[in-house]
Amino acid sequence: MATIIDGKRISSEIRESLRKEVELLKSQGMQPGLAVVIVGEDPASQTYVRNKAKACEDIGIYSEKYELDASITQHQLLEKIDELNSDSRIHGILVQLPLPKGIDEQAVIERISAEKDVDGFHILNAGKLLVGQKGFVPCTPAGVIEMIRRTGVSMAGKHVVVIGRSNIVGKPVSILALQENATVTICHSKTNNLHEMVKMADIVIAAVGRPQMITGDMIKDGAIVIDVGINRVDGKLVGDVNYKEAEEKASFITPVPGGVGPMTITMLLQNTVEACKRTNNI
Ligand SMILES: NC(=O)C1=CN([C@@H]2O[C@H](COP(=O)(O)OP(=O)(O)OC[C@H]3O[C@@H](n4cnc5c(N)ncnc54)[C@H](OP(=O)(O)O)[C@@H]3O)[C@@H](O)[C@H]2O)C=CC1
Numbered sequence: 001m002a003t004i005i006d007g008k009r010i011s012s013e014i015r016e017s018l019r020k021e022v023e024l025l026k027s028q029g030m031q032p033g034l035a036v037v038i039v040g041e042d043p044a045s046q047t048y049v050r051n052k053a054k055a056c057e058d059i060g061i062y063s064e065k066y067e068l069d070a071s072i073t074q075h076q077l078l079e080k081i082d083e084l085n086s087d088s089r090i091h092g093i094l095v096q097l098p099l100p101k102g103i104d105e106q107a108v109i110e111r112i113s114a115e116k117d118v119d120g121f122h123i124l125n126a127g128k129l130l131v132g133q134k135g136f137v138p139c140t141p142a143g144v145i146e147m148i149r150r151t152g153v154s155m156a157g158k159h160v161v162v163i164g165r166s167n168i169v170g171k172p173v174s175i176l177a178l179q180e181n182a183t184v185t186i187c188h189s190k191t192n193n194l195h196e197m198v199k200m201a202d203i204v205i206a207a208v209g210r211p212q213m214i215t216g217d218m219i220k221d222g223a224i225v226i227d228v229g230i231n232r233v234d235g236k237l238v239g240d241v242n243y244k245e246a247e248e249k250a251s252f253i254t255p256v257p258g259g260v261g262p263m264t265i266t267m268l269l270q271n272t273v274e275a276c277k278r279t280n281n282i
């Protein structure tokens, strides 16, 4: 039976210390501010955005939410970003992805000032991550590494197998694992023998978007299993890992919900506080 890595509990510990930090910053006249921009009416996106706004409020971060109509042009969206870039109350800008068809996501991300890119998606922050310079690290990968760190198991020398190679999860989490001195294998839809690859892993990080595709027979005894997947099946949230099967084999495992999801929001709060501090040369 595996030990559960409780994302909610770890999140509330980190958020408590962030709350104190925000209080101190506020007492010195510096309140961190986050702007969240959402385009269109995807219900799942709206839930996340609501959760983010509430999380900000809970720890004293000032937040603004912009719900823009799906018919907005790319030009109008870029203008909104320019406005937020020059707003001194705003230290972090998050544009909820995916964006409607017809809007160039990369162009929108690149327009966000790198200093306010608390998602860590800007090409400058991606580049800094790759070469090991200080920028902003994407929230989900940062949350994953923090969860592994809290198991007390060192990643050094371990074989980490990541399933998924997206720019927002798979690639950055692989780079972070490498920086922790893990040996990293990145799998994707063209990988031959996925089963054998995953079976070799000391640490499995599943970021695929396919409900329960990582089954118990793919997990080595004693492995750490991190499930990034958020899939809605018959109105319920399920991960990319078959939890029931995997927990029989794993030493540690993250649940869905209550695992990586809450950690993503916590890392967003942390990046926003960090952005405010950097603006003020703290
Ligand atoms: N918990 C959280 O906070 C977050 C959760 N998520 C969730 O994480 C999951 C992944 O998200 P994201 O990275 O954005 O997804 P993408 O769809 O961008 O990437 C999915 C990756 O999985 C790979 N893949 C697809 N099918 C297979 C397969 N059969 N075998 C092996 N690899 C496969 C794809 O390979 P290829 O590149 O070859 O197409 C791709 O690299 C989703 O469930 C998403 O909802 C995402 C962000 C935050």
Ligand SMILES: Nc1nc(=O)c2c([nH]1)NC[C@@H]1CN(c3ccc(C(=O)N[C@@H](CCC(=O)O)C(=O)O)cc3)C=[N+]21
Pocket (backbone or CB within 6 Å): 047, 048, 051, 094, 095, 096, 097, 098, 119, 139, 140, 230, 237, 256, 257, 258, 259, 260, 261, 262, 264, 265
């Ligand atoms: N620019 C941008 N940045 C993102 O970080 C971003 C994004 N776009 N687009 C969508 C994905 C997805 N994502 C999640 C965040 C929190 C939960 C989360 O808190 N999940 C809860 C459950 C929430 C529920 O009940 O629906 C949990 O897993 O326990 C999930 C998913 C951030 N994303």
